[in-house]
Amino acid sequence: MKVILDAFKEAFLLIIRLDKEFLSVFWLSILVSGTASVFGALLGVPFGVILSEGKFRGKRLLLTLTHAMMGLPPVVAGLIVLLILMRNGPLGTLRLIYTPAGMIIVQTVLAFPLVAGLTHAAVSVVDPRYQIQARGLGASAFQAIVVKVKQARRGVIAAFIAGFGRVLAEVGAVMIVGGNIRNQTRVLTTHLLLLARQGKYELALADGLLLVLLSVLVNVFLTRAQGKKVGLQTARVRSYPS
Amino acid sequence: MRFSGVRLIHALLALLLVSLFYAGSGCSLHTHGKSIVVATTSSLYDSGALDRIIAAFERLHKVSVKPIPTGSGEALRLGRMGEADLVITHAPKEEEKFIKRGYGFSRIPFLKTEYVLVGPKDDPADTANASSMEEAFSRIGRKGSLFVSRGDNSGTHLLELDIWRAVGTKPAGKPWYMETGQGMGETLFIANQKEAYCLADLCTFLSLPHLEALSVAFQPDPPLECVYTAIVVDTRKLGRGEKNIRKAKRFADFLLSSECRKLVLEFKVKGMGLYMPFR
Numbered sequence: 273m274k275v276i277l278d279a280f281k282e283a284f285l286l287i288i289r290l291d292k293e294f295l296s297v298f299w300l301s302i303l304v305s306g307t308a309s310v311f312g313a314l315l316g317v318p319f320g321v322i323l324s325e326g327k328f329r330g331k332r333l334l335l336t337l338t339h340a341m342m343g344l345p346p347v348v349a350g351l352i353v354l355l356i357l358m359r360n361g362p363l364g365t366l367r368l369i370y371t372p373a374g375m376i377i378v379q380t381v382l383a384f385p386l387v388a389g390l391t392h393a394a395v396s397v398v399d400p401r402y403q404i405q406a407r408g409l410g411a412s413a414f415q416a417i418v419v420k421v422k423q424a425r426r427g428v429i430a431a432f433i434a435g436f437g438r439v440l441a442e443v444g445a446v447m448i449v450g451g452n453i454r455n456q457t458r459v460l461t462t463h464l465l466l467l468a469r470q471g472k473y474e475l476a477l478a479d480g481l482l483l484v485l486l487s488v489l490v491n492v493f494l495t496r497a498q499g500k501k502v503g504l505q506t507a508r509v510r511s512y513p514s
Numbered sequence: 515m516r517f518s519g520v521r522l523i524h525a526l527l528a529l530l531l532v533s534l535f536y537a538g539s540g541c542s543l544h545t546h547g548k549s550i551v552v553a554t555t556s557s558l559y560d561s562g563a564l565d566r567i568i569a570a571f572e573r574l575h576k577v578s579v580k581p582i583p584t585g586s587g588e589a590l591r592l593g594r595m596g597e598a599d600l601v602i603t604h605a606p607k608e609e610e611k612f613i614k615r616g617y618g619f620s621r622i623p624f625l626k627t628e629y630v631l632v633g634p635k636d637d638p639a640d641t642a643n644a645s646s647m648e649e650a651f652s653r654i655g656r657k658g659s660l661f662v663s664r665g666d667n668s669g670t671h672l673l674e675l676d677i678w679r680a681v682g683t684k685p686a687g688k689p690w691y692m693e694t695g696q697g698m699g700e701t702l703f704i705a706n707q708k709e710a711y712c713l714a715d716l717c718t719f720l721s722l723p724h725l726e727a728l729s730v731a732f733q734p735d736p737p738l739e740c741v742y743t744a745i746v747v748d749t750r751k752l753g754r755g756e757k758n759i760r761k762a763k764r765f766a767d768f769l770l771s772s773e774c775r776k777l778v779l780e781f782k783v784k785g786m787g788l789y790m791p792f793r
Contacts, residue, residue: 360726369707370708451700451703452696453692453694454693454694455687471588471591471595
């Protein structure tokens with residue numbers, strides 16, 4: 273037990289001392305995972321809305337596929353993206369392998385289905401009477417959908433939180449696509465793995481603490497964005513006598 | 515009728531899962547607790563040679579071996595912590611220290627190969643015309659050509675650092691110098707993608723696929739030897755039993771045996787025999 277407590281103490285001291293190596297991996301984690309979750313949301317939210325509101329053949333299949341992709345193991349995503357971005361791969365000339373840009377790409381691939389699936393779940397259970405009322409008041413189909421999505425706001429933000437959480441925590445994809453190169457493609461998770469393998473447990477714990485810290489900081493803001501009322505929000509929708 | 519169909523499928527799936535579990539456990543449960551852990555430098559592992567040696571040993575002696583590929587420095591650390599029963603490394607200075615501090619019994623060199631400088635086919639730093647490995651490194655430093663290092667305290671990494679020191683260059687932090695912190699295989703893959711120079715053991719380099727952008731840029735003559743040494747860890751020092759010491763000693767003896775020598779000489783990579791028994 274003492275060993276563990278000592279390790280925590282060491283880890284705190286390392287963070288406070290703002291060691292250059294740790295700052296570098298901390299910043300890169302924010303950059304890569306942050307950008308990837310934003311891209312994932314920019315693609316995933318509209319996709320999720322389409323899954324919820326669209327009426328087309330194969331919608332069920334697409335939804336099933338999305339759900340399956342939510343569980344795609346990050347190492348598999350990493351392997352596939354490696355095969356695409358490697359020099360002999362179809363996009364090899366872009367020279368994106370072992371770069372932060374490549375890492376953002378693979379993490380976007382991981383975040384996007386998750387955000388889409390959860391957005392679909394959040395939007396599709398919104399009371400349809402919102403749309404009906406909006407249409408009744410003269411809104412276009414699109415505007416009515418926007419109203420519906422706004423009602424699902426909490427769920428959509430939760431989708432983003434989930435997406436960010438997933439990519440911040442993963443290690444396999446960024447390891448394979450990034451190569452864990454010092455000061456270039458090393459992030460908190462891959463740095464931790466390296467340190468743990470070298471037996472530098474206090475340093476590895478420092479990375480762990482930074483990961484938790486980062487997650488808490490981001491989620492403080494996101495949870496606030498979900499809105500002040502924590503309880504069930506029921507809207508007063510009057511139904512008109514037909 | 516439909517109901518029992520679903521039940522049948524469930525039963526078959528359960529049967530499949532159970533039989534997979536048994537098949538899997540059959541492989542590992544028998545050897546659990548009876549195996550020795552061998553921490554090895556990854557370059558011997560990545561070429562596939564160690565697997566062959568271990569397979570032959572396991573067949574002959576009925577002792578199971580668990581190889582853990584890392585760098586030489588880390589292998590020795592695992593030995594110090596008692597996490598490994600035998601270490602295979604190629605870092606002579608570190609090995610001496612290990613023995614001196616009583617962590618291991620003796621150095622048993624059993625295999626050798628050579629180090630080469632690999633690099634992009636167009637050789638931007640003109641290392642082919644260097645007169646020595648040191649000069650080749652010096653040219654790379656001056657030109658600022660991309661260089662990938664293992665950066666993991668492995669035997670290869672420590673030798674690489676020695677060479678940089680010998681030519682008075684400090685590559686750490688320079689924009690052309692990349693440290694992967696990983697094994698020989700992964701480091702070579704990165705060097706390949708980045709079209710960079712890298713110090714590698716010839717055997718691993720030739721045994722890996724997908725290294726089309728790299729070729730041997732400079733091969734010293736006489737060869738820069740890479741000697742693999744086995745050390746049986748003295749686990750008594752950490753209060754652990756002697757059970758594994760006997761098995762580890764058996765493995766070390768096997769490494770010097772004629773069967774192993776034959777295996778080494780027959781191990782060919784792309785038609786070339788690149789490993790040699792040490793003596």
